[in-house]
Amino acid sequence: GVLLAAVGGFGAFGLLRLNTLASGLYANITLPIIQLAEIRGTQLGMRLQLRLMQVQDDPATLAESMDILRKSSDKLRKTWAGYYPDGVSSDRERAVADKINAGLPAFNTAVAQIAENLSAWKSDDAKALLAQNAETFQALTQLLTEDIEINRLQAEASVEQGNHTYRTTLAIDVALIAAGLLIMAVAGVWLLRSILRPLDRAIHV
DSSP states (O other): OHHHHHHHHHHHHHHHHHHHHHHHHIIIIIHHHHHHHHHHHHHHHHHHHHHHHHTOOOHHHHHHHHHHHHHHHHHHHHHHHHHTTTTOOSHHHHHHHHHHHHHHHHHHHHHHHHHHHHHTTOHHHHHHHHHHHHHHHHHHHHHHHHHHHHHHHHHHHHHHHHHHHHHHHHHHHHHHHHHHHHHHHHHHHHHHHHHHHHHHHHHTO
């Protein structure tokens, strides 16, 4: 009974541990990867939209592009707020996320300034701002990519931890079951001998 309780208790502990790891994997890693990928995609889309505005000569099309950029900027801020700082789960990730957080306002401001110049047909000023911010834009993209990679590596580590927990739980449960069977066998032999010895004596009296 004690061994059965031990097997069941340790099995329950293992399942609880695996459930905790699975929940943490989604909340701390999978969801942040989704959010960061969305942020990176939005940021790249905004940069592409600026390039498209450079070759547009229709005021209505430019106004539509401005609207797209405003919505993209709002989406960028909203998605980032959903990730940072609560979605950060390690010191290494936080170091990169802090840099992204510091760079996003400047990115949004630069995009708005460039778009305003393009919509006002000030292409030379817009080109100058694009050149001035090119490295900053690219650095932000690289930081987002790095943050995604950090989360991917953390996901791998979490999966491996789950596999280790499963293997450990299985090994201990098997050992406990084997110990229980051995004890039952020894007890059975002892009980059988305790019955047979008096009978044997009675037969040979």
